[in-house]
Amino acid sequence: MSAEETSATGVMDQESPETDAATNAAPAQTTGELKAAQKSRLAELDRETLIDIYHQMLLARRFEEKAAEAYSGGKIGGFCHLYIGQEAVAIGAISAIRRDDYVLTSYREHAHAIAKGMSPESVMAELFGKATGCSKGKGGSMHMFDKEFGFLGGHAIVGGQIPLATGVAFASKYKGTDQVTLCFFGEAAVNQGAFHESLNMAQLWKVPCIYICENNQYGMGTSLERAMSSHDISQKSCAYDIAAEFVDGMDVLAVREATLRAVERARKDYLPTLLEVRTYRFMGHSMSDPGNYRTRAEIERHQERDPIKLFSASLKEEGVLSDSEFQEIEAQVKEQVEKAVKFAEESPLPDPKELYTDVYASPINTQRD
Ligand SMILES: Cc1ncc(C[n+]2csc(CCOP(=O)(O)OP(=O)(O)O)c2C)c(N)n1
Numbered sequence: 001m002s003a004e005e006t007s008a009t010g011v012m013d014q015e016s017p018e019t020d021a022a023t024n025a026a027p028a029q030t031t032g033e034l035k036a037a038q039k040s041r042l043a044e045l046d047r048e049t050l051i052d053i054y055h056q057m058l059l060a061r062r063f064e065e066k067a068a069e070a071y072s073g074g075k076i077g078g079f080c081h082l083y084i085g086q087e088a089v090a091i092g093a094i095s096a097i098r099r100d101d102y103v104l105t106s107y108r109e110h111a112h113a114i115a116k117g118m119s120p121e122s123v124m125a126e127l128f129g130k131a132t133g134c135s136k137g138k139g140g141s142m143h144m145f146d147k148e149f150g151f152l153g154g155h156a157i158v159g160g161q162i163p164l165a166t167g168v169a170f171a172s173k174y175k176g177t178d179q180v181t182l183c184f185f186g187e188a189a190v191n192q193g194a195f196h197e198s199l200n201m202a203q204l205w206k207v208p209c210i211y212i213c214e215n216n217q218y219g220m221g222t223s224l225e226r227a228m229s230s231h232d233i234s235q236k237s238c239a240y241d242i243a244a245e246f247v248d249g250m251d252v253l254a255v256r257e258a259t260l261r262a263v264e265r266a267r268k269d270y271l272p273t274l275l276e277v278r279t280y281r282f283m284g285h286s287m288s289d290p291g292n293y294r295t296r297a298e299i300e301r302h303q304e305r306d307p308i309k310l311f312s313a314s315l316k317e318e319g320v321l322s323d324s325e326f327q328e329i330e331a332q333v334k335e336q337v338e339k340a341v342k343f344a345e346e347s348p349l350p351d352p353k354e355l356y357t358d359v360y361a362s363p364i365n366t367q368r369d
């Protein structure tokens, strides 16, 4: 493995003329504003829900820290895109839906899968390429899937999940259920034709799909400003007359509330919504990102708004959790992650015969002489 492949955080120490992106310079709210807003939302929720949300975010973070370690140790192969820094988006949004609702997302999906109810064991085993993984060890980091939990991928083609999610949501309406579909994608996917075709159709046919753009401000090493003529993603809803909201993605409760509003619209009236959720990834695009397109100072500026630190500070200052309760949750999460790694390590590799299974929806003759 080359040095480049093992670097997930390689960044420039000097400021670069290419990285002075307007959105990076101006976060949606100051940390103080964000904290005040979060605390007022916190008062509306019961303790159990708050603890569950915190637990989920911490689990996603520690799970991925361990995955990064395993990747560097050569235990995980292929591409691996970490979600560290963005946890409030998946956890906040998925906390607003039901078990029988659907989630589709991109290749940056470990947290979404776990938040939707899949076990850390089945996700870690998939990363390790083991037969006990959610995709039988044949998908890896980018292709998690579990029909039982309504988690329909894990999609590696940028924007590929957007028309699929539109179809899934259409099917729910056609069948007359009140299920909703959450479709997560990065801001670079907004430049794909599939995004525009899907939003047009979703509003025209009134399908219960919630499009959640995780605007982490970069598509690989290209900043939003260098790739998109109009940077205001929520405004793109105007072209399709679709309801939209801009949300601070570092506040897990703001994401949850905006999603709840969209869910109500979708369940009651089959109406779609576009949410632009402003966030930031603290690690590289993938484990092989040399990181020479942004500065350490820029990352540190965003780390001051770390969604987990902000939420834990709110919980502590409002007296929801004591120091010892925080330690208890940290210990529970550690145990969950260690258990997942042990399970992945001890699981068998897929049988070579599995190469010929699950390739087509209706299997053709897989026997080979
Ligand atoms: C159709 C397509 N074009 C290009 C790529 C290569 N590619 C992989 S990730 C990526 C950037 C996507 O950025 P964004 O949608 O913002 O998601 P993020 O990685 O920031 O979560 C690109 C261009 C791809 N996978 N699919």
Ligand SMILES: [Mg+2]
Binding pocket: 186, 187, 188, 214, 215, 216, 217, 218, 219, 220
């Ligand atoms: Mg992006």
